[in-house]
Amino acid sequence: MGNKDFSFIPGLSDDEKILLRNITDKYEKAQQIYRPLYTFFLDERKQQLAQTVLASIKAEGFSFYGGYENAQRKILAVFDEYSRPENADFPLKPVTFTYRSVDRLTHRDILGALMSLDIKRECIGDILVGDGKSCTFVYETVADDVLSVSKIGRVGVKVSEGFDESVVPLVSFKLINATVSSLRIDGVVSAAAGVSRDKASALIRSSLVSLDHKEVSSASQKIDIGGVFSVRGHGKFELESCRETKKGRINIVVKKYL
Structure with a gap:
């Protein structure tokens, strides 16, 4: 197909081609077996690639x-016209960690603790870090391992299944001030x-x-205010x-997410 x-x-990349073949194969199979099939968690770029490929085959x-x-980070479900899944059908589980407010945990702390359990990144969804309480979403096959966690770094935690919607993520970033000759993406990336x-x-x-989740193909491409860009190995910026x-030069302020 396609x-x-x-x-x-x-x-x-080769890995992205493998992912997209897997997605189209799953879509074909879902039409044959009349039930939904699911991927693991996809980041925003992979979601966009998946949508592009599925649109190309008129799925x-x-x-x-x-x-x-x-x-x-989201899971993709593919299905036939008779078996659209509800949100509750997706193979994920929410997990909440609670700890003392004086103990500070970061996204990296929690991700590192989960991956130290030999859990692959694709089995971990968003991680929302709050004050004394953090939540993450994991693939259902690894939920029991995550629920067994009692420490993240040196911080003792209590773990429970469920999503506590009172968790307000603590977004951490730093501001980078620079001067560039234009808003070409190569100059902004250089500064950031x-x-x-x-x-x-x-x-x-x-x-x-x-x-904005699309691969940059030209160094001369312009970036607008509010544009979000990622540089592999260097981080995510806005x-x-x-x-x-x-x-006649341009002073810019770039937000780097930590």
């Missing part, structure tokens, strides 16, 4: 869910990631930079503001 070398999508039976509204302009261009040529100087 073009399974996905040559119509530039810059795909209508698919949906995404990550455990709560506005989740970033702290690398040379040549290195930024090389990262773009190597398909390691994405803007162009928060910019203003032109008297000398």
Whole structure:
């Protein structure tokens, strides 16, 4: 079904091609067996790639869910016209960690603790870090392992199944101020990631930079205020503001998510 070398999508990695073949195979099988099939958790780029490929084969039976509204990492369900799944049918479980408010845990602390259990990243959804309480969503096959956790780093935690909607994520970031000659993506990446302009261009040529979840294919591409970009190995950023100087250059403020 369709073009399974996905040559119509530039810059795909081998792993992404394998993922997309798996998705189209699942879609075909779901039509044959009349029940939904699911992927593991997909990040935002992979969700977009999945939507592109499913649209290319005119698929209508698919949906995404990550455990709560506005989740970033989501599971994809593919299904036939008679078996659309409800959110409760997705193979994920919410888990809440509680601990003393004086103990500070980060997204990295929690992710590291889960992956130390030999849980693959694709089995872990969003991690919401709050004050004395954090929540994550995991694939149902690893939920028992996660529920057995009693310590994250040096912090003792209590673990329970369920999503505590009172958890307000503590978003951590730092602001980077820089001056660039234009809003070309290579210049902004150079300033944000702290690398040379040549290195930024090389990262773009190597398909390691994405803007608003789309791979950047040209170093001359422009970025607008509010644009969210990721640089593999350097992090996730957002162009928060910019203003032109008297000398015709541009002062920018970039938010780096920590």
